[in-house]
Amino acid sequence: MKDSVIILIVLLVFIIGLDVYSYYYLKNTAADISRSIEELPETINREDWDKAYSSLARTTKKWSSVKGVWAVLINHDEIDNIDMILARLKSFVKYKDVNESVAEYREFKEVVEHVPESQRFSLVNIF
Amino acid sequence: MLVIFIRALILYALVAIVMRVMGKQQIGELQPYELVVAVMIADLGAVPMQNTGIPLLAGIIPILTLLISQLALSYISMKSLKGREIICGTPTVLVEKGKLLEESMRKERYNITDLLEALRNQGYYNIADIEYAILETDGALSVIPKVEKRPVTPEDLNLKPEYEGLPLPVILDGEVNYKSLAKLGKDHPWLLSQLKSYNINNISDVLLASLDENGNLFVQAKEDTK
Numbered sequence: 409m410k411d412s413v414i415i416l417i418v419l420l421v422f423i424i425g426l427d428v429y430s431y432y433y434l435k436n437t438a439a440d441i442s443r444s445i446e447e448l449p450e451t452i453n454r455e456d457w458d459k460a461y462s463s464l465a466r467t468t469k470k471w472s473s474v475k476g477v478w479a480v481l482i483n484h485d486e487i488d489n490i491d492m493i494l495a496r497l498k499s500f501v502k503y504k505d506v507n508e509s510v511a512e513y514r515e516f517k518e519v520v521e522h523v524p525e526s527q528r529f530s531l532v533n534i535f
Numbered sequence: 536m537l538v539i540f541i542r543a544l545i546l547y548a549l550v551a552i553v554m555r556v557m558g559k560q561q562i563g564e565l566q567p568y569e570l571v572v573a574v575m576i577a578d579l580g581a582v583p584m585q586n587t588g589i590p591l592l593a594g595i596i597p598i599l600t601l602l603i604s605q606l607a608l609s610y611i612s613m614k615s616l617k618g619r620e621i622i623c624g625t626p627t628v629l630v631e632k633g634k635l636l637e638e639s640m641r642k643e644r645y646n647i648t649d650l651l652e653a654l655r656n657q658g659y660y661n662i663a664d665i666e667y668a669i670l671e672t673d674g675a676l677s678v679i680p681k682v683e684k685r686p687v688t689p690e691d692l693n694l695k696p697e698y699e700g701l702p703l704p705v706i707l708d709g710e711v712n713y714k715s716l717a718k719l720g721k722d723h724p725w726l727l728s729q730l731k732s733y734n735i736n737n738i739s740d741v742l743l744a745s746l747d748e749n750g751n752l753f754v755q756a757k758e759d760t761k
Contacts, residue, residue, distance in 0.1 A: 427536035483588070526587070529537040534545070535591045 427529060430481045434524035437474045441520050444470050445513065452501070452509050460501050460509070468494060482523055490519055538587055546580045546594060553602045558609070564673035566612075566623045572605045623672045630668035633681065643670055654678060700748025709739035709757070719746050730754065 445467040451460040471494065479487055497512040526533065553576060557569070565573060576598055583594030612619040627639050629650060640646070651662065653676040659665060667679040679685075689696050703715035705726060716726065727738070733754045735741060744754045 423536055423540050427538075427540075430536060527536075527538070529541075533538045533587065534541050 431524060431527055431529070433477065434481060434527055437478070438520050438524050441467060441470050441474070442517050445517065448513050449510050452506055452513070455504070455506070457501065457504050461498075464498055464501055468498070478523070482527060486519070486523055486526075490516070493519060539585060542587065542591060543584045545591065546584050549595060549598060550576055550580045553598055556602060557605055564671075564675055566673055568608050568622055569605065572601050576601055626672060626677075627670045628667065629670050629676070630662075630665050633663070633666055635662075645670060650676070697749070702745045702747040702751075702753075704743060704745045705752075706738060706741045706744035706754075708743075709741055711738055715746070719748065719750075721746065721750075 445463065448460055448463055448467075451457075451463065471490070475487060493512060493516045497509065497516055500509040500512055554573075557572070579594055579597050579601070583589045583591055608622055612622045627643050629636055629639055629643070629645060635647075635650075640650070650668065654660075654662065654665065654668065657676070657678050659678055659680060664680050664684040665678060666681045667677075669677045669679075671677055703712070703719060705712055705716050705719075705721075711723065711726065713723075716722065726744075729752050730736070730738070730741065730744075733756070735754065735756055740756050742755045742757045744752060746752050
C-alpha cells in the first residue's frame with residue numbers, strides 16, 4: 409500500500425515536471441526561432457536577397473538544432489509541416505518571389521509559435 | 536503531457552461510469568450485443584486519449600451513444616419476449632436425453648471437442664453421464680447429468696438440515712457494519728461482549744467478523760494486534 413502511494417506520487421511529479429519543462433522548452437526555442445527570422449520580410453521588401461538568404465540559413469540551422477528534442481515532445485506531423493514550409497520559403501527567396509516569400513514567412517512564424525500554445529495545459533487543449 | 540494526462544483521466548472516469556451504469560452483466564457473461572459495446576467502448580476511449588488533435592467530445596459522444604443504445608436494447612429484451620429472442624438469441628439444446636444433436640451443433644458451429652471441453656470444465660468427464668446439455672445465449676454450457684450420476688442431496692438421504700440463512704459480515708477491517716447487525720437483531724454492546732470471549736477488546740482490532748442467522752459468530756483478529 410505504502411509502495412503504491414510512493415509510485416503514484418513519483419509518477420505524478422514526473423509527469424507534471426515533464427509537462428512544465430517541455431512547455432517552457434518549446435516556448436523558449438519557438439521564440440528563438442521566430443526572433444531569428446524576424447528581419448526577413450524587411451530584407452525581402454528591400455529586395456536584399458543575399459541577406460534574406462543568409463538570415464534564412466541561420467534560422468534553418470537553429471531549427472535543425474532543436475528539431476530532435478521537439479520530435480520527442482510533439483506530434484511528428486507538425487515537425488514535417490515546419491520542414492515543408494521552410495523548404496518552400498527557401499525556394500521562394502532563392503527565386504526572388506516577394507509576395508510568396510512574405511506569405512510563407514507569415515505561415516512559418518504562425519506555425520512555429522502555435523506549437524508551444526498547443527502543448528499548454530489549458531481547458532481549450534483538454535477539450 | 537499534462538493535457539494527455541487529464542484527457543486520459545476524464546475518459547477513464549467516463550468509461551468506468553458507463554460500464555457501471557450498463558450493469559453487472561457487462562463484467563461477467565456477456566450477451567452478443569453487450570460484447571460489441573464493451574469492445575467498441577474500449578477503442579473509442581483509447582483513441583482520443585492519446586491523440587490531442589481529436590476533440591474530447593468526439594470520444595465522449597459515441598461512448599454515450601453506445602450507452603444509450605445498450606440501455607434501450609436491454610430494456611427491450613427485458614420487456615418483450617420476442618425482442619429478447621431477436622436481440623439475445625435462444626438457448627440451444629446440444630445433448631437431449633443422452634444423445635448428441637448433430638443438427639443443433641452444426642447450426643451453432645459448436646464442435647465435439649468444444650463440447651467435451653466445456654463438459655470437462657464442469658466436472659463431467661464422461662459424455663455418457665449427461666442427460667441434457669444446453670448452450671446458453673451468453674455462450675455458457677449448462678449441463679444436467681443423468682439422475683443416477685448427479686450429486687446426492689440431503690433430500691435423497693432423508694436428512695433435514697438446520698436452516699442456515701445468510702451469514703453477513705458485521706465487522707470489516709475494524710469497522711462495524713450496523714446495517715447487517717440490525718438485520719440480524721443484534722446490537723453494539725452484544726457484539727463487544729462476544730468479542731471479549733475472543734480476547735478482543737477493541738473493534739478496530741478485528742479484521743473480519745461475520746454472523747449467521749443462528750447467532751454463530753466467526754471472528755478473525757488483525758495480525759499485528761495478536
